[in-house]
Amino acid sequence: MTLRYDLHCHSTASDGALSPRDLVSRAFEQGVNVLALTDHDTVDGLGEARLQAQQLGIRLINGIELSCTHLNQCLHIVGLNIDPDHPGLREGLSKQQALRDERAKRIADKLAKKGIPGVYEAVLVNSGKGEITRTHFAEYLLRQAYVNSMQEAFDRYLNKGQPAYVSTSWASLEEVVSWIVNAGGIAVLAHPLRYKLSNKWINRALAVFKEAGGQGIEVVNGRGSLEEVRLAQQFAERHQLVASTGSDFHAPDTPYLELGRLVELPATLIPVWSLFPN
Numbered sequence: 001m002t003l004r005y006d007l008h009c010h011s012t013a014s015d016g017a018l019s020p021r022d023l024v025s026r027a028f029e030q031g032v033n034v035l036a037l038t039d040h041d042t043v044d045g046l047g048e049a050r051l052q053a054q055q056l057g058i059r060l061i062n063g064i065e066l067s068c069t070h071l072n073q074c075l076h077i078v079g080l081n082i083d084p085d086h087p088g089l090r091e092g093l094s095k096q097q098a099l100r101d102e103r104a105k106r107i108a109d110k111l112a113k114k115g116i117p118g119v120y121e122a123v124l125v126n127s128g129k130g131e132i133t134r135t136h137f138a139e140y141l142l143r144q145a146y147v148n149s150m151q152e153a154f155d156r157y158l159n160k161g162q163p164a165y166v167s168t169s170w171a172s173l174e175e176v177v178s179w180i181v182n183a184g185g186i187a188v189l190a191h192p193l194r195y196k197l198s199n200k201w202i203n204r205a206l207a208v209f210k211e212a213g214g215q216g217i218e219v220v221n222g223r224g225s226l227e228e229v230r231l232a233q234q235f236a237e238r239h240q241l242v243a244s245t246g247s248d249f250h251a252p253d254t255p256y257l258e259l260g261r262l263v264e265l266p267a268t269l270i271p272v273w274s275l276f277p278n
Helices: 020-029 046-056 087-113 120-127 134-141 150-158 174-180 201-210 228-239
Strands: 034-037 057-068 073-080 185-191 216-221 242-246
Touching: 020 034, 020 046, 034 046, 046 057, 057 087, 057 174, 073 174, 073 201, 073 216, 073 242, 087 120, 087 174, 087 216, 134 150, 134 201, 174 185, 174 201, 185 201, 185 242, 201 228, 216 228, 228 242
Parallel strands: 034 057, 185 216, 216 242
Antiparallel strands: 057 073, 073 185
16 A cells, blocks of 8 residues: 655644644545644644544654744754653643743734734634644734735734744754654654745754754655755755655645645655654
């Protein structure tokens, strides 16, 4: 049987629209055989997702997506095949979650100064038990008709340089990689071309990443063009990193970012799943 992998997606445990159970069901419907749930700075959805994966015969890879700060730039590191109960990882997640909550309050304060009050309380309710992300703020602004689209919410309020943007000093790149590696996982730099950084900058960051124990890079991403796949392939080859693939799925209303709807990894690269235990 040909295996179809999707190693980057999100549930309501962070900023996804589907519960972990429903996310796994949708992956199954889309023909995904091996799925990694990689919520932002939390592993809270993995238990529910695993129960549904077992019911449907999907292999679930324990995953996470961690924010880190490297040279004043936020990067996202996906951890695959982690032990979600590892004490060091749990301690790190507690720190990240505290930073997320602090950031959320500061974003809400800035929105209040722009005449949009009560947003923190609203997104807290809307996020349920999940981690609060900027997506929750964008959803609120759209629901309340302050903007006409999610993208407009980011462009007018939430992106860097806009009035509700908050710069956050996350854990360092080295720290985040160590949390993943010490939890038995594989650290993967997510969507390397989305940061809009120079190739020189990315290459330097990847050298630090690999020195810290990072092993992979996301070569195929749901948002990436074929040209970006080619560039990410070059990063993988230059730094001798294994290649990962993931849709970065968040919600059903973005069909161009569907679970499992991914081009093939370049055949010359070593896939990250070659490192998964049998």
